[in-house]
Amino acid sequence: MEFSLLGPIAVTTGSAELSLGPAKRRSVLALLLLQPNTTVPLEQLIDSLWEEEPPEHSRTVVQGHVSRLRATLAEGGAEAYGIELATHGSAYLLRLPEELIDAHRFGELVALARPEAAPADAVPLLREALGLWRGPALTGTVTSPPFAAAAHALEERRLTAVEALGRAHGTLGEHEQAAAILYSAAVNHPLREGLIAGLMRALFHTGRQSDALEWFHRTRRLLNEELGVDPGERLRGAYEEILRAEAAGGGRTGAARPAGGARGTGGASGGTPSGGTSSGGGRYGASGDSRPATGSAARPVDGTGRAPVQGSAGTDEAHGAAGAPGSDGTKQGTPAAGRGGSGSGSGSGRTGAPPRLLPRPPARFLGREAQLAALTTVLTDGTTGESPLAVVAGPAGVGKTACAVQWAHLYAGSFPDGQLFADLRGFGEGDEAPPAEILGDFLLALGTPPERVPSSAQAASALFRSLVAERRLLVVLDNARSSAQVRPLLPGGPHCATVVTSRSRLDGLVATDCARPVGLQTLGHEEGAALLGAMLGPDRVAEDPAAARELVDLCDGLPLALRAAAAQLTARPRWRLARLAAALRDERRRLALLSAEDTGIAAALRMSVARLSADDARLLSALATSADGHLNASLAAALAGYDPERTQDGLDRLTEMHLVDEEATDVYTISTLTQLFARDERGEGGESDTGGTGDGS
Structure with a gap:
């Protein structure tokens, strides 16, 4: 019995x-x-x-x-x-x-x-x-x-x-088994710090540094949101251990180094290959809406010195460009700025391998040749004697993170002293990342002992600039809210380069730091159909090209929305594209349908609107009542009930945040999806979308 x-x-x-x-x-x-x-x-x-x-x-x-x-x-x-x-x-x-x-x-x-x-x-x-x-x-x-x-x-x-079994497998060097055992328990108990710490170590030892760091940032966010506390000693200890091991090039057993290196400071959710977002809560991912640069942008090689494999859709396979530099330490076709010693400058205090903290390359990355070429021109310009800085800006869901991360992987070989990545959480559900937090993570990744990391942002910024002054380092700062948030994180060395992504234009960085803007626009019919084809298979799109074009229009050409639409069709293999297009024509359902689990265009827009002042939010809501989304300042003032000066200032701020476009002098447009979202927020749109938390930046 x-x-x-x-x-x-x-x-x-x-x-x-x-x-x-x-x-x-x-x-x-x-x-x-x-x-x-x-x-x-x-x-x-x-x-x-x-x-x-x-x-x-x-x-x-x-x-x-x-x-x-x-x-x-x-x-x-x-x-x-x-x-x-x-x-x-x-x-x-x-x-x-x-x-x-x-x-x-x-x-x-x-x-x-x-x-x-x-x-x-x-x-x-x-x-x-x-x-x-x-x-x-x-x-x-x-x-x-x-x-x-x-x-x-x-x-x-x-x-x-379960934790003990994970430790036992880890002691035996069976880190894959440890990760598999701990994963499901961690998903069901996301606030159990000891469990998460064990999973992080197991993932790191299998070469999945990015996933390990993502778990830390996701748990940190949950602890803050649900309990109002910071990570405890065990979780923080595992995080710092991984960063130190990554900086020293050690700590992995029986696992090959992944092409993308470790994911940087800001991840919460396992990267989303089909998402177009880098969520403000720390989730990484990239909306693969573009192809690697060809023509004017130099074509890099992979870690073997060979050119990346060309995919059937005419794209470089992302993993083929994410490895180590070529045999001469540089990417083929990049300037001599990529050459030279690694960390040989005075005061570097560095030993071991350089940090490789980029997220994994975006999946199904199509188009964007001009933007990638522009980044190459800006970030490899060694003629100014200054540290080059580019700002990739555009509306929510347009694929800014994808573009920046893709370029960073393609040209990683030009920066042999390492690549740093941080999600600044400027447009996330929680608070933005304070500079001191990001600088602390960067200094740990660069080999600074924890006890020597300054507590003040000013001192940490100075130490960071000193350490990288003579290095060839790439810094990717994702999802920035303001120029002030970015400035303490900028390296000062002439051989360092920085890419910032934001929904704001960050005009302040242009004014004070000579940042070069690289704008991203929505996709046209051809590019949008190509993205659908990459997600669904070209045959499925080719059987109804008219419906594909309509889907691009209904998604406002946003890669995030197109990916969500593709997810709906992937889950329904018997649906033709026309059937989804017919469903999306219903404006009451469109935002809800353009969401996929933790990713949605409504959630992405919500993060942008949450950063507006009350006056600007009311102005946006008033603009959403425009019949065709086209208006001038006078009509906007009439709709909002504001005086002309107040209206013009508000329109300028909404334009800077890419919630409104200024097509010509005093000619403004608001996209259909933004209109639908703003109407839903007013309670005028019927069904409001609540699916998804990814911010789609």
Whole structure:
């Protein structure tokens, strides 16, 4: 006879399961099994079975359940197993060998396991222990606080065993197994710091540095949002350990270095190959809306010195350009600025491999040849004697992060002293990243001991500039809100280059730091159809080119929206493009349909609107009532009820944030999707989209 608490409450004899009756009877048995060979007072049973005031006949009810349990156990042959359910005055005692209870066997197996001292023995012991679980503990009992507390305690023991099994596999060098075991538990318990720390280490040792760092930033955000606390010592320790190991080029066993290096300071959610976003909460991803540069932009080579493989759609495979420099230390076709010693400058204080903190290359990256070429011109210009700076700006969901990250991977070889990446969270759900936090991460990645990282942003900025003064380093600052947020993070060396992405134009950086703007526009019909073809397969798009063109129009040419549309079609392989186009024509449903799990155009726009002043938000809402989205300052003033000067200032700010376009002098346009979103925020649009949290920057 065996008793089960680790899942549904059950009693089995051989292959047969005894019928235990209703939830309260199962709960009586569970409480007795939680305290085997111990007298349990009747009052304790009553208090556990009823959350509120128990009925007057509660004692009789409990006595009846005990009587039925005693008869059920007797029918199952309990006496032969040494099992007895006895009454002791106003208390009950379930006398039995404790090894018959699965929770007891679980505890014994876990106690025997020694993950660090004897990992080879610990793995089978812990696997056997965890194999006893058949679902959430105490399933089938009443939902009272005592049972909830008992179930929670058992679940804590299970998670401790999962962590121990992960450590045992890690000690054996079986990091893939450790990561697989810890992953599902981490997904279900995203605030358990010890579990996340173990998963981060396992991922790092398999070469997935980017994913490891993403888990840290995702958990940090959740801790802040849900509990209002910062990461504890274990989680922060794992993060700093990974950064130090990455900077020193060590800490990995049995795993090849991934092409993209480690993901930088700002990730929360596993990179989204089909998303077009870098979420303000720290999620990385890139909307692959462009092809690597050809023609005017020099074509780089991969880490073997060969040109990247050309894809069937005429694109360089992103992974082919993300590796180490060519045999001469540079990318073919890049200027001599990419040559030279690595970290040989005075005061570098660096040992080990340079940091490689870029996110993984964006998937299905198409087009954008002109923008990639412009970045090449700006960032490899060695004639000014200054550190070049480019600002990639555009509306939410247009693929700014994708463009910057793609270029960074293509020309990583021009920066042999490393590539740094940070999500500044300027347009995320939480607070923007303070410069001191990003600088601390950068300094750790560059090999600075934690105790030598200054606490003030000013001192950390000075140390950062000193360390990289003579290095050839690329810095990618993603999702910036303002110029002031960016300035402390800029390297000062003439051989360093910086790419900033933002929904704002960041005119301040242009004025004070000679930043060169690189604007991204929405996709035309041909490019948008090509993106759909890359996502869905060219045959599916070719069978209805007119519908493909209409989808591009309905998505306003935004890669993020097109990717969400492609996700809808991927999930419905029998749908023709025309069917989705017909659904999207319904303006009440369009925003909801243009979302895919944690990515959506409405969520992306929400992050932009959240950064507006109340006056500007009201102006945008008024502009959304325009019949065709075309208007001038006079019409905007009439719609908003503002005076001309106030209206013009507001239009300028909305234009700077790419929520409104100024096509010509005093000719403004607002996109259809922005109009729909603004109307929904006013409560005028029927169904409001709530799907997705990715900010689509």
